Amino acid sequence: MMRTRSMTRVSTTIMVPPPHAQAYLSAEELADAAGIHRTTLLRLVHYGLVETAEPGGTVFAAAAAARLKRMLRLHADLDLDLTGAAIIVDLMERLERLETELAQFRGTR
Amino acid sequence: MDWTPPPGSGGATPGSRPGGQGGGEWQDLGDFSDFFASLFGQGTGRRARAGNGAGDGVRFSMPGHDVEAELPVRLEELMRGGRQRITLEGGRSLDVDIPVGIRDGTMLRLASQGGRGTNGGAPGDLFLHLRMIPHPRYRVAGDDLEMDLPLWPWQAVLGATVKIDTPDGAVNLKVPPGTQSEGRLRLRGRGLPRSDGSRGDLYAVVRIVVPKSPTPAEREAYESLMRGAAKPADRPAEE
Numbered sequence: 001m002m003r004t005r006s007m008t009r010v011s012t013t014i015m016v017p018p019p020h021a022q023a024y025l026s027a028e029e030l031a032d033a034a035g036i037h038r039t040t041l042l043r044l045v046h047y048g049l050v051e052t053a054e055p056g057g058t059v060f061a062a063a064a065a066a067r068l069k070r071m072l073r074l075h076a077d078l079d080l081d082l083t084g085a086a087i088i089v090d091l092m093e094r095l096e097r098l099e100t101e102l103a104q105f106r107g108t109r
Numbered sequence: 110m111d112w113t114p115p116p117g118s119g120g121a122t123p124g125s126r127p128g129g130q131g132g133g134e135w136q137d138l139g140d141f142s143d144f145f146a147s148l149f150g151q152g153t154g155r156r157a158r159a160g161n162g163a164g165d166g167v168r169f170s171m172p173g174h175d176v177e178a179e180l181p182v183r184l185e186e187l188m189r190g191g192r193q194r195i196t197l198e199g200g201r202s203l204d205v206d207i208p209v210g211i212r213d214g215t216m217l218r219l220a221s222q223g224g225r226g227t228n229g230g231a232p233g234d235l236f237l238h239l240r241m242i243p244h245p246r247y248r249v250a251g252d253d254l255e256m257d258l259p260l261w262p263w264q265a266v267l268g269a270t271v272k273i274d275t276p277d278g279a280v281n282l283k284v285p286p287g288t289q290s291e292g293r294l295r296l297r298g299r300g301l302p303r304s305d306g307s308r309g310d311l312y313a314v315v316r317i318v319v320p321k322s323p324t325p326a327e328r329e330a331y332e333s334l335m336r337g338a339a340k341p342a343d344r345p346a347e348e
Contacts, residue, residue, distance in 0.1 A: 021205050021217040021237070023304075033220065033234065035172070062218035066236045069175055100240075 024059045034068045044068070049086045067093070173233035174224030180205070180217075180237040184244040187211060187301055188276050197235070205237065210304030213241035213249060247276065252309025253300040255293075259318045260284060275299050275311055282313060290317045 025033065030050075031041040044050040050068050053061045067089055074085035180195060190209040196202040203222060211217070216238055223233025241249065248255045258273065268286035272279055277299055284294065292315040300309025320327055 019203070019205075019219045019222050021208060021219055023208055023211055023215055023217055025218065033218070035231075061216065062236065063216040065218050065234070066175065066177065066216060069234070 022062055024053060024061060025065055026059055030060045030065055030068065033065045034072055036072070041068075044082070047083075049082055170228040170230035171226060172230040173226040175233040175236060176223040177236045177238065179240055181240050181242050182207065182211075183242050184247055184249070184276065187213075187241060187249075195237075203235075207239075208304070209302050211239055212301070213239060215239045246274070247311075249301065250312075252303055254309065254311045256311065256313055257316050258282075258284075258294065258313035259316050260288065262317055262319060265289070265315065265317050273313060284315075288315055290315055 022029070027038060027041060031038040034041070041050065045052065049071070050060070050064055053059050053064070070089050070092070071082060071085040074080050074088055075082055078085075080088070176197070178195070178197065180193070182193070185191075186193065186207050190207045190211075193205050193207055194202055195205055203219070205217070205219065207217075216236055219235040219237065221232045222235035226232050246256055254276070256273070256275075258271070260269070260271070264271070264284060265288045266286065268288070269284045270281050271284060273282050275296065280296065280299075282294060282296065288294070294313040294315065296311040296313065298308045299311035302308050323331065
């Protein structure tokens with residue numbers, strides 16, 4: 001037993017596990033990801049600026065994290081209020097969606 | 110409210126920046142205008158910038174960029190999940206465990222795998238947009254899959270048991286007599302997996318295929334069918 005243990009210690013190689021790919025985040029994880037307090041997050045949810053994955057649900061899609069972080073960044077960088085930032089983020093997402101569709105459309109012709 | 114013009118389009122107002130004592134040194138102006146670059150599609154430098162720090166001024170830390178990338182996935186990965194190696198801009202590669210229950214358009218977050226922070230700032234996240242590579246046989250409709258099922262007219266009329274390929278392997282499918290074109294035969298639980306462990310369904314969509322160049326024997330059979338078949342009133346009349 002002892003021997004095995006000491007051998008393990010000597011021959012340990014650090015295996016880096018692949019980072020966890022999250023499709024969904026809990027409220028805690030999302031608040032943490034965005035660097036805001038959980039009560040702030042709940043307020044944003046209340047105002048409809050952040051949405052749960054399903055109406056009335058408690059988990060958030062990873063896309064909500066990307067969106068919230070963009071919003072907070074616009075808020076901090078451009079002095080926009082969060083509603084304004086949300087509008088910009090909406091427009092950006094719409095534009096990205098259209099660009100993807102356009103690329104697909106062009107690709108299939 | 111005041112609109113602060115983005116830098117890069119001219120007229121940055123340093124006073125509006127937090128931590129703006131760095132003697133007008135805006136090392137993060139680039140990512141600031143990334144929003145506009147992506148907004149206006151200029152594609153200028155979305156790469157994470159390694160900040161040179163505030164030099165001899167006040168040192169402040171900046172969190173790293175969030176990096177967004179598209180990850181093409183095959184239907185097989187949607188079905189089973191699995192590990193996929195991706196290579197990011199800059200040559201860094203990363204193994205990603207694709208969870209079961211994802212769909213085309215799902216976003217995955219890989220915490221702290223984005224751009225490096227400056228002066229000890231936390232690294233950004235990596236967000237992967239999943240795009241499904243269209244499958245030659247199966248189409249995705251929500252949690253369900255659809256495939257075409259070509260049948261000869263007599264199989265549709267008389268019924269048949271046909272062997273079809275599903276993502277789980279070959280199965281025997283019973284085609285009931287009197288199956289119509291566009292009819293959807295359901296194979297329960299053979300669609301995409303949901304995150305709760307259940308699965309959607311697989312639909313075989315019937316396409317009745319007629320012989321393009323019938324043999325003389327087939328021709329004869331169809332002609333006798335023509336003479337013998339009932340002629341419902343809801344069909345267009347023949348000349």
